[in-house]
Amino acid sequence: MLDFSASYTDLYQLTMAQVYFKTKPKSVAVFDYYFRNNPFNGGYTIFAGLENILHILENLRFTKEDISFLKMHDFEADFLEYLTDFKFNGSIFSVKEGDVVFPNRPILQVTGNIMEVQIIETVLLNILNFQTLIATKASRIRHSAGARILIDMGLRRAHATGGYFATRAAAIGGFSSSSNVIAARDFDIAASGTMAHSFIQSYTNELQAFRDFAKTRPKNCVLLVDTYNTLKSGLPNAITVAKEMEKRGDKLLGVRLDSGDLAYLAKATRKLLDAEGLAYVKIVASNQLNEYVIKSLNEQNAPIDIFGVGTNLVTGKPDAALDGVYKLSEYNGKARIKLSENIIKISLPSKKQVYRMIDDHGMFYGADVVGLASEETISQMLHPFDSNKSLDLQNFTHEVLLKEVMTNGNRTIEKQTVAEIAKYAQTRLSLLPEEYKRFQNPHIYKIGLSEKLKNTRDRLVTEHKF
């Protein structure tokens, strides 16, 4: 599923690359990847997809089939010859995958030949935007669920093969396991699952269905109890089977509620199970769950041990997309800017570095500072637009966020497993104060500019003024 050809791009990247090829084939460009808004009206974002991008870029080539196709689309022979030998040789500085990030500051910066950095734009945005969206969604659901188990069950409603990457991102954001076998296989994620209604329907009676299932799956048996009637049929039958399992020395792992009022049913289920001495049987709940429903279930003290989340997780509903962009910030060593009538959308020029301010307790202070990559020390951060606002940085320690991850087309960091990235995300989130994590009107994580960067930007804005 990671077998991309370089034609995984927008046509205009190639159209533009051909013009570069004709007019300035040796030019060097710097592009920034960043987004403009935290998804889900939230206070933070979890960066995901970097490992995949490094792998894809190391292997990105145009196939013979690609070249034949492009031959029919107004591309010239010498440029197609260039594409035949295409390889990405650029360099990348990036925030670490799994880190907590915020809007309007570079997450990743690509430097290289202008044709190469242009052609990779689409795949880079495609992979990073989506996984960052889903990792953030997963992290919000994890925030609601506390220490409870979270299972990704979304593949059937995912955006076709995008579901493969959704599962990876969900694990990074804090999900415990997934129903998605191929993603579990490739990303070393725990695979899990229960049973479907069809299984029970294929039997004349529910009890026999449960019995057969329990026998084949003695160690890891979860019974779905709502096919006909949860409290009158499914649960009594599950209790019968649980007792039969006990006699064989096995233990029923859980029952799953997949419809109806989950708070009410979970309480009634817990009561019945406990009354039968089955306090160890877990309750799994599913059915259109999201961070808000789970929060509400917990506030009602619904005794649910495991949540299965599908559609809302893997589609990143309601946002559906992260608004990540890839903007030219430097060309042959010269700072470049993109203007906009909306002041917030004016891009930050030049090759940059991002610093995270740390407070006395080792927690994130609430501000990142962006400076020119060439600056050695930054003693003061300025508000991006309000010239009356500034902050002295002498009393803060800081972290450098953008680190080299690829040089001349070769990755320079060790491969990281999804489990390692997930753990890192969890550690980083623990450093973010609670007010940035709440769902309603979260605190805004500030951005400041170094004086030199602000001056560079303001000079370019003036130069392009009409």
Next chain:
Amino acid sequence: MLDFSASYTDLYQLTMAQVYFKTKPKSVAVFDYYFRNNPFNGGYTIFAGLENILHILENLRFTKEDISFLKMHDFEADFLEYLTDFKFNGSIFSVKEGDVVFPNRPILQVTGNIMEVQIIETVLLNILNFQTLIATKASRIRHSAGARILIDMGLRRAHATGGYFATRAAAIGGFSSSSNVIAARDFDIAASGTMAHSFIQSYTNELQAFRDFAKTRPKNCVLLVDTYNTLKSGLPNAITVAKEMEKRGDKLLGVRLDSGDLAYLAKATRKLLDAEGLAYVKIVASNQLNEYVIKSLNEQNAPIDIFGVGTNLVTGKPDAALDGVYKLSEYNGKARIKLSENIIKISLPSKKQVYRMIDDHGMFYGADVVGLASEETISQMLHPFDSNKSLDLQNFTHEVLLKEVMTNGNRTIEKQTVAEIAKYAQTRLSLLPEEYKRFQNPHIYKIGLSEKLKNTRDRLVTEHKF
């Protein structure tokens, strides 16, 4: 990108299959694919993805890697041996791809060995749900755009590789072309594209950028005019280049507006272009368009010739997913049902056929009838729940909607190109009266049951009553 292994599934399909393997390996099951609601609060849905599913099912196998992975997940040796030789040998009846379809009646019906039909559930839902969602979205945008050109530009915001299938579905729903090169290559869709802001930023001045671009692309040149200032810089520079092109015997194809008030800017742009004798230069608009924005632009008489649509198209925003399900309706020749506390969610049992009623003018009459596949004639349709409502069918002609497309694992219909499917969708939509296509409170396309089907369902509901 269509290279799926059979582990593209949910773990529980394999868990259940193992129980079937142990207890009833020769059983035959029938599953229905259908959805419960038209997406986007609309009055119809465009069915898409069938060609891909037929291809995937013909080639679905477990790889060595899959088997090794499953070995570590509680599966037994004899079942893994079965999976090693797994091949889908089932049969499928389906609505034709591109047809107009409606909720709660079978779109596709799969018959086969219970293990096989269970294992394919996930990939079938994954591919059909998503493409059906996007083809429907595209069709709505086409409805707003009338005869104007529509370009899919969504790959960078699509759900990772799901974007490949989004582009295919967009073409089926009525899009004219796509920026997505790899999808255009594989599905024979017209590829198109303009230029990005970065191209212009890489030059010291916009005019030179436009000149270089126009020279390399004399026949198909669209200039992006909003990098610095649309009316004061981009457009005057584009006019200069258009005139230079005329002198060389070329013609500027268009200018693209990508920010600001598109209605206002399009009118101002048209006026300026016309005043300069450039009435042939087209106006392309993009920036967070959807069916509602395009409708509004048209109502304002914005002189836009081409719309570029991205995020809202390829993510199916705001719905994000079609609620398609796959339910067991027959097991070893016996009718099966899934109950629900919500009467609408009770499934229709047995192997079925769907008939579309046609009125005197050859248009869709507004009702589909569902009967048992074994019924030869259906003279009356009954309301699914209200026993006072029925309709005599003697005066209607009808179409049979479910046709055989796969037998014993081999497709039985000719391969269809995306262009053919798109044309079919257009033809079928032209038979659907306008009141089903409007966005606000569209007419509801009715469903009726044959008496035999209704009796079968009611009998099963009674049998499972608590």
